[in-house]
Amino acid sequence: MTIISKETIAIRTEQDAVFLRHRVTEYCVKIRMGLVNQTKLLTAASELVRNMLRYAGGGVVLCEVVSQSVLMMGVRLTFTDKGPGIADIAAAMKDGFSTGKSLGLGLPGTKRLVSQFDIKSQLGKGTSVTILKWKNG
Amino acid sequence: MKSLAAQFLPKKHDEILNVWMNQQLLHEGLREDLMPNDDLRKDSDELLKAILEVIKKDNFSDVNPDEFEKVNEVLAGISTSRAMNGFSPRETALFVISLKEGLRIVLEKNIEDPKALYDEFVRISTFLDKLSLVTFETFIKGREEVILRQTSEISEISTPVIQVWDGILALPIIGTLDSSRTQIVMESLLVKIVETESTIAILDISGVPAVDSLVAQHLIKTVSATRLMGAECIISGIRPEIAQTIVHLGIDLSGINTKASLAHALKFAFNLKRLEVRKAGEFKKIAAE
Amino acid sequence: MDKIPILKMGQYLLVTVQVDLYDRLALGLESDLVNMIRKHSSRGVLIDISAVNIVDSFMGRILGNIAQMSKILDAHTVVVGMQPAVAITLIELGLPMTGVHTALNVEKGMDLLREQLLAQEPLTPEEDDDYQ
Structure with missing residues (x-):
């Protein structure tokens, strides 16, 4: 897999999340991702940014445009925070699980919206979530 | 010291092409319905030029070094277009293999010593076999592309609202x-x-x-x-x-x-x-x- | 701080979300709407989200909350103009928003609100004619 371009965006407030949304939209338009896939990726990003703000008070997002072949292009986003971490990842990935007051759709729902989903977390050190959406799927 | 074949074959381009073309035109499997003979001649000419270019350098043991890129490229182009035009894999492979016969006839005319003739022919024959494998691979890749395109077309046209x-x-x-x-x-x-x-x-x-x-x-x-x-x-x-x-x-x-x-x-x-x-x-x- | 304007039209309240939604904005809308319904004794709320590109689980929940809260205050809520991509994403996310009434556009949404209001009213004299 080759990385075509990359950029890091710091997230501290909700306004930064709006800015991130605009940047990601630009990348999607650049590789001509379909509208539905674009919306799915942006919605997934929105869920993850909320988690970052709520549980870790912010973090950084690495935005990359990646390609595997001429036809397989996609946008990859990596959300890294230095928050409390997740104690039980398997439980957090189940529908309806929440330590906060949300619906508990955040992580499992996000996974359904993207092509690839990867989560790493260390208690007390932080969490890193990587999502990737291919342009046609 | 260059091998015999490397010395004289490149100069015999027209002769080989004529023999090869005659062979193909006489063959019962000729598909005039899929490809006019002029186009066949053009394809044959292009491929032969690329092959002779390699023979001239006297290095045909391996099908992957840079010098072979041109041959592979021409072959890939020919087999992809044949796959799309509806040729069978057998017909596409035969196209390359029939060149062997053409080369044999020209070699026989020019080399007198049986031992030398045998050695040269085996070398060229192995080389052409490798090329026909390349044809086969690209032919299948061409077909796969056709399938992929059709799949996306089907999913588009199969949802009429x-x-x-x-x-x-x-x-x-x-x-x-x-x-x-x-x-x-x-x-x-x-x-x-x-x-x-x-x-x-x-x-x-x-x-x-x-x-x-x-x-x-x-x-x-x-x-x-x-x-x-x-x-x-x-x-x-x-x-x-x-x-x-x-x-x-x-x-x-x-x-x-x-x-x-x-x-x-x-x-x-x-x-x-x-x-x-x-x-x-x-x-x-x-x-x- | 940004605010989403709420228009009063007779018995109804009309909200057109024209900006990118974020959490605090959506929460603000929720409390503003509830207060407005109480103040004007509104019977219906119409929320137009045709300009909204993203509705994630939080914003979807706010929309559901608004529908429930207004129901308690005796007002119907209709969400109109959801974009196809947003609808598909919400379903994939696992949020079918079953408690929220929806309509294709503002016009159809208003029709729906009027119908629901009519269904609650006692029979009008003309309709009573049939029984005489």
Whole structure:
């Protein structure tokens, strides 16, 4: 897999999340991702940014445009925070699980919206979530 | 010291081409219907030039170094275009293998010593065998591209959304409903709903061979998405055996309007829209009363 | 701080979301709407989200909350104009928003609100004619 371009965006407030949304939209338009896939990726990003703000008070997002072949292009986003971490990842990935007051759709729902989903977390050190959406799927 | 073949073969381009062309034209498998002879000559000429270029450098043990790039490129082009034009793999491979015969005849004319002739022929023969393998690989790749293109074309044309009445859409689904197809179906249906301001959509599944829990889940998703847009969705064309499987699998379709046939679904849609269909005569009678 | 304007039209309240939604904005809308319904004794709320590109689980929940809260205050809520891509994403996310009434556009949404209001009213004299 080759990385075509990359950029890091710091997230501290909700306004930064709006800015991130605009940047990601630009990348999607650049590789001509379909509208539905674009919306799915942006919605997934929105869920993850909320988690970052709520549980870790912010973090950084690495935005990359990646390609595997001429036809397989996609946008990859990596959300890294230095928050409390997740104690039980398997439980957090189940529908309806929440330590906060949300619906508990955040992580499992996000996974359904993207092509690839990867989560790493260390208690007390932080969490890193990587999502990737291919342009046609 | 260059080998014998490397010394004289490159100079004999025209002669080899003529012998080879005659061979191909006389062959019973000649496909004039798929490719005119002029084009065949052009292809043969191009390939032969590239091959002779390699022979001249006297390095034909390996098919991958840079010098072979040109040959591979020409071969790839020829086999891809043949795959698209409907040649069989056998015919495409034969095209390269028949060159062997042409080269043999020219070699025989120019080398007198039997031992040297044998050595040269074996070397060239092995080289051409490797090339025919390349043809085969690219031929299959060409076919795969055709399949990929057709798959995307099918998924595009296989989701026709029809406006059957003012405010009523129908979408006949034919073939299996997998997740990527569901997304296309959903998107084209929802976009059409906005476009035509339709409030009712009929999903006809008479053409869906089987409904398992995954397909049912895709159907339920489509219905839910339609409702989110503010339209109602009816599923029609449910065959008895599909009704049986649905119940046996324990799939809950109770929240969804299901009708046996498209006609029933349309009638139900008319009811929802408070429309009535009557025979013309009956209408006059009622008017007269 | 940004605010989403709420228009009063007779018995109804009209909200058109024209900007990118974020959490605090959505929460603000929720409390503003509830207060407005109480103040004007509104019977219906129409929320137009045709310009909204993203509705994630939080914003979807706010829309559901608004519908429930207004129901308690005896007002119906209709969400209109959801974009196809947004609808597909919400379903994939696992949020079918079953408690929320939806309509294709503002016009159809208003029709729905009027119908629901009519259904609650006692029969009008003309309709009583049939029984005489």
